[in-house]
Structures are given as structure tokens and as C-alpha cells.
Amino acid sequence: MAERRVNVGWAEGLHARPASIFVRAATAAGVPITIAKADGTPVNAASMLAVLGLGAQGGEEIVLASDAEGAEAALDRLSKLVAEGLDELPETV
Secondary structure, X not given: OEEEEEEOOOOXXXXXXXXXXXXXXXXXXXXXXXXXXXXXXXXXXXXHHHHHHHOOOOOOEEEEEEOOOOHHHHHHHHHHHHHHOOOOOOOOO
């Protein structure tokens, strides 16, 4: 299982707009990915309700994981998006 631990770079955490950006990026990754708080239960990263339900705050550590083929590249891209609080998925990671 591939995994990335990253601190949320959006000051407001994974709420509303940042959560929407993240969910679109997770869906576009094309592989099943889970997201969880550091010691929490993983949820589907492509589900807006599940991501909002995490209540992840800015600076808080989250864990992204997947065991699918191609997961390493997808997790690298999503990790960069979350850590840097970007407005869109980076194309060149």
C-alpha cells in the first residue's frame, strides 16, 4: 500500500472550496484513494461528504493511501496539492 503523510496547507483546512478542489483532483487521479486524519479511519478521497466529514484543519496531518497500480504518482500529485494549498492539481509532478 502506497501512503503519503502530509500537513494540510490550506489555512481554512479541507472545508468548502479546498475540499472541492481536493475531491476533483482525487477523482481525476483515476485510482481509488483514501484520506484520513493521522490516527483516524480512512474514507474515500473522491467523496465530498466524506472529505468534509473529516474536519481536517489547516496544518493538521492527513494520510493519503492507495494500493492501486499507478498510486505512487497519483499520491505524489495529491500530496503536493494538499501541502501547498494549491488552487488546482499540479500537472508536472
